[in-house]
Amino acid sequence: VEPNATIREIRLMFHKLYPRWYPARQSIKLDPKGKSLRDEEILQHLPVGTTATLYFKDLGPQIGWTTVFLIEYTGPLFIYFVFYFRMNFVYGLDEGFTSSPHPVVNLACICHSFHYIKRLIETVFVHRFSRGTMPLRNIVKNCLYYWGFAAWLAYYINHPLYTPPSYGKKQINFAVIMFLLCEAGNFSIHVALSDLWRNGSKTCKIPYPTKNPFTWLFFFVSCPNYTYEVGTWISFTIMTQCVPVGLFTLLCFIQMTVWAKDKHCTYLREFKDYPSHRMPIIPFLL
Numbered sequence: 001v002e003p004n005a006t007i008r009e010i011r012l013m014f015h016k017l018y019p020r021w022y023p024a025r026q027s028i029k030l031d032p033k034g035k036s037l038r039d040e041e042i043l044q045h046l047p048v049g050t051t052a053t054l055y056f057k058d059l060g061p062q063i064g065w066t067t068v069f070l071i072e073y074t075g076p077l078f079i080y081f082v083f084y085f086r087m088n089f090v091y092g093l094d095e096g097f098t099s100s101p102h103p104v105v106n107l108a109c110i111c112h113s114f115h116y117i118k119r120l121i122e123t124v125f126v127h128r129f130s131r132g133t134m135p136l137r138n139i140v141k142n143c144l145y146y147w148g149f150a151a152w153l154a155y156y157i158n159h160p161l162y163t164p165p166s167y168g169k170k171q172i173n174f175a176v177i178m179f180l181l182c183e184a185g186n187f188s189i190h191v192a193l194s195d196l197w198r199n200g201s202k203t204c205k206i207p208y209p210t211k212n213p214f215t216w217l218f219f220f221v222s223c224p225n226y227t228y229e230v231g232t233w234i235s236f237t238i239m240t241q242c243v244p245v246g247l248f249t250l251l252c253f254i255q256m257t258v259w260a261k262d263k264h265c266t267y268l269r270e271f272k273d274y275p276s277h278r279m280p281i282i283p284f285l286l
Contacts, residue, residue, distance in 0.1 A: 008039035062133035076150030083154035128197035175239035182231035188214035220283035223260040
């Protein structure tokens with residue numbers, strides 16, 4: 001290959017020789033234990049001489065991220081309604097007991113549905129992915145997580161024995177306001193991150209606050225989208241005062257902290273001038 005060949009071009013050459021391994025299925029490395037090379041990297045800019053040995057790894061069958069998100073987020077949306085409408089096969093109720101007497105149950109359904117509808121809209125119109133695919137085998141694990149928790153939360157929130165929050169309307173109203181603010185913040189951050197990938201650019205850039213006040217959290221954390229996401233589920237926990245929701249929120253926080261730390265480390269590694277005062281997910285703490 002020519003010295004100015006990109007890794008993408010090398011993937012295409014490899015695919016031409018071995019049609020089974022399409023580009024998205026290939027991991028090309030300089031070292032067997034190193035990280036995969038990016039499509040846009042140029043051979044002569046890599047730490048190699050006039051000859052180079054590249055290592056190939058089969059990543060297995062792949063599925064597009066857009067398809068992954070659509071599958072993951074559509075499931076919880078419809079699964080929740082099965083419990084909200086109290087289907088006979090779920091709770092074994094007579095027709096006279098198919099709705100909850102507590103308004104907060106209706107509000108929780110609206111908020112839960114809004115959250116996942118927003119995610120679906122973002123998947124189609126907002127998100128840009130640096131990597132176009134993920135291993136097909138992971139879709140089962142991801143769906144079990146999202147779909148399973150949606151069923152678990154919905155079962156208890158819509159249960160005939162469910163009791164409303166202890167502090168009544170004050171607690172519910174506070175939680176709804178917090179929920180809407182966090183959803184607006186999460187959406188604003190996703191739009192700001194999407195703007196970094198305009199014109200098809202795949203070069204990693206430092207995200208900065210914009211004129212939108214919801215993006216000012218970038219002053220303090222590297223991944224405010226995760227901060228707002230955790231805030232959304234904390235508010236949903238306060239709104240429903242339901243233990244399973246609280247446990248789901250805790251697991252979300254742990255997982256998103258891991259993701260945020262990984263992203264934060266990537267920023268520090270890629271940019272020498274990265275703001276030193278930023279934390280991964282919680283301002284001044286974590």
